[in-house]
Amino acid sequence: MTVIKTTPFEGQKPGTSGLRKTVKTFTQPNYLENFVQAIFDCVPELRGSLLVLGGDGRFYNDKAIHIILRMAAANGVARVLVGQNGILSTPAVSALIRKYDAAGGIILSASHNPGGPNGDFGIKFNSANGGPAPESVTNAIYARTQIIDNYEILSAQDVDLSALAKTKMSEMDIEIIDSVRDYQEMMEMLFDFSAISNLFKSGMTFCFDAMHAVTGPYAKSIFGKLGVPDTSLINAVPLADFGGGHPDPNPVYAKALFEKMFSEDGPDFGAASDGDGDRNIVLGRKLYVSPSDSLAIIAANAHLVPGYNAGVKGIARSMPTSRAADLVAEKLGVPYFETPTGWKFFGNLLDDGQITLCGEESAGASSDHIREKDGLWAILMWLNIVAARRQSVVDIVNAHWKEYGRNYYSRHDYEEIENTKAESVMQGLRDQLDDLPGKVFGAETISEATSFTYKDPVDGSTSENQGLMVKFESGSRFVFRLSGTGTVGATLRLYLEKYEPGDGKLDGDLQETLAPIAKIAAEITKLNALTGRVGPTTIS
Ligand code: VG1
Ligand code: CO
Numbered sequence: 001m002t003v004i005k006t007t008p009f010e011g012q013k014p015g016t017s018g019l020r021k022t023v024k025t026f027t028q029p030n031y032l033e034n035f036v037q038a039i040f041d042c043v044p045e046l047r048g049s050l051l052v053l054g055g056d057g058r059f060y061n062d063k064a065i066h067i068i069l070r071m072a073a074a075n076g077v078a079r080v081l082v083g084q085n086g087i088l089s090t091p092a093v094s095a096l097i098r099k100y101d102a103a104g105g106i107i108l109s110a111s112h113n114p115g116g117p118n119g120d121f122g123i124k125f126n127s128a129n130g131g132p133a134p135e136s137v138t139n140a141i142y143a144r145t146q147i148i149d150n151y152e153i154l155s156a157q158d159v160d161l162s163a164l165a166k167t168k169m170s171e172m173d174i175e176i177i178d179s180v181r182d183y184q185e186m187m188e189m190l191f192d193f194s195a196i197s198n199l200f201k202s203g204m205t206f207c208f209d210a211m212h213a214v215t216g217p218y219a220k221s222i223f224g225k226l227g228v229p230d231t232s233l234i235n236a237v238p239l240a241d242f243g244g245g246h247p248d249p250n251p252v253y254a255k256a257l258f259e260k261m262f263s264e265d266g267p268d269f270g271a272a273s274d275g276d277g278d279r280n281i282v283l284g285r286k287l288y289v290s291p292s293d294s295l296a297i298i299a300a301n302a303h304l305v306p307g308y309n310a311g312v313k314g315i316a317r318s319m320p321t322s323r324a325a326d327l328v329a330e331k332l333g334v335p336y337f338e339t340p341t342g343w344k345f346f347g348n349l350l351d352d353g354q355i356t357l358c359g360e361e362s363a364g365a366s367s368d369h370i371r372e373k374d375g376l377w378a379i380l381m382w383l384n385i386v387a388a389r390r391q392s393v394v395d396i397v398n399a400h401w402k403e404y405g406r407n408y409y410s411r412h413d414y415e416e417i418e419n420t421k422a423e424s425v426m427q428g429l430r431d432q433l434d435d436l437p438g439k440v441f442g443a444e445t446i447s448e449a450t451s452f453t454y455k456d457p458v459d460g461s462t463s464e465n466q467g468l469m470v471k472f473e474s475g476s477r478f479v480f481r482l483s484g485t486g487t488v489g490a491t492l493r494l495y496l497e498k499y500e501p502g503d504g505k506l507d508g509d510l511q512e513t514l515a516p517i518a519k520i521a522a523e524i525t526k527l528n529a530l531t532g533r534v535g536p537t538t539i540s
Helices: 031-042 061-074 090-099 135-145 181-190 193-201 215-225 255-261 291-304 324-332 343-351 375-389 393-404 419-435 510-525 527-531
Strands: 002-005 019-022 050-055 079-087 104-108 120-126 150-153 166-169 172-177 206-209 269-273 280-284 315-318 336-339 357-360 364-367 406-417 444-451 468-472 477-482 490-500
Touching (some): 031 120, 050 061, 061 079, 090 375, 120 135, 181 375, 193 375, 206 215, 280 291, 291 315, 291 364, 291 375, 315 324, 324 336, 336 343, 343 357, 364 375, 375 393, 406 419, 406 527, 419 527
Antiparallel strands (some): 019 120, 104 120, 357 364, 477 490
16 A cells, blocks of 8 residues: 655535546546545545445546545455446446445546546545435535645556456455446336336337437346337447537437437437436427426326335425426425535435435436436336326326426526626626515516525535525516536526416417516626626527
């Protein structure tokens, strides 16, 4: 074992979902090592325990795994489960931590960010409950990176990651495991696989886009078992650079899928997942199901799915996510919660048994089966609901809107703007919050304007500055927040929502319907002048 002297790097503060930086930043000598040592220093339970390790297969995944294994051995970890070829999706890591009582897991992923030598890399630490480390832990890790002066590493040969085998590195046991098996077993317990395969037997057409990211092998195995032909799975081979795209399932980056689904003879059911397999989108014929609606529809129909036939205890959603899920919770008579953006904020509610389902507008949904969002789970949930209701995706969405009303919803992203410009938009709005209530803009009157602070109902911890929210008397609202996952400049997110009751106009054009709210948001914040942009970079 060697103790290597090092000096701190600036900026190793985990964001919404782990530490994300360019590959160039991560591959500087000692950069990854410092952060990993900080994890071992702040989570002493890892010594003598089990660690789960894997990633989304992006460039530098394998090299990082070899480094982390040598550091784990030097830091006294007893045993490591590593996904074959270094591949494990984020939900699979969460499932493995829980199933095998690991003290934690390390996931190498920058999720939807582009990969390759000129792309991004990332590292996330998940705790013993299987969920993203809470802020108390990520703050401690960050504090440690600021004063770190050495790290421990073993000199050892690289382990063969390709063969399913058990081996040893000094005292530490290493097991290379099937990336898919345990996860798939869990899915087979939760869902009615025979009902879903009957859907395909009866001729339902399907297309799943793995975006050359981690879900390829999971999709081949799980959908294969359900009788889906390989030709219905596109971009299903994980590539280190995701084929040059962003593995972000939205209309811009999942273009091939959207084109298929909006064509004249497109499939009945479409879906995609992101870089690390924790997010999902679902589409029907010529219909993209808004992720906020998806959460609500899953909640309203969960009782039809074997794993959830006992019903839903409660529902949580991130603050910018639309209120559609709240309406379902109200009807079910169960509690609902509004948390800050980022999956770590759902952990306590799930552990405490207060909620069964949770989700985010950014295409993340999951349940208490693990402590991460879960892309394939959400798609299987939809397939099971389609099978149980014997209705198409389109019919299910329309019926839902009729019953609950429609929360028209869209997110406008202003990407890669200068940090100072993004901050000036936020500060400008923050300064006006107290004066906005009562002001009239066209048909809308502002009822409330606040900076979102979350008080965790389980441990009482508070998280401030989680986004600026402006609500109107009509029930519409907009939210501004700065992204915590980007690596270049700042990304300003504008979230728009307008509610239309079930007997109102449910088939309006989404962007047209939201345009008046977007206009007010831009006017109040002087958005275009301050950012120097005429409009958003990405609309989802
Ligand atoms: C984004 C999403 C957020 C999600 C996060 C991580 O964060 O908005 O809802 O939890 O990505 O998802 P931000 O801070 O950029 O808005 V993933 O799939 O990248 O692990
Ligand atoms: Co992800």
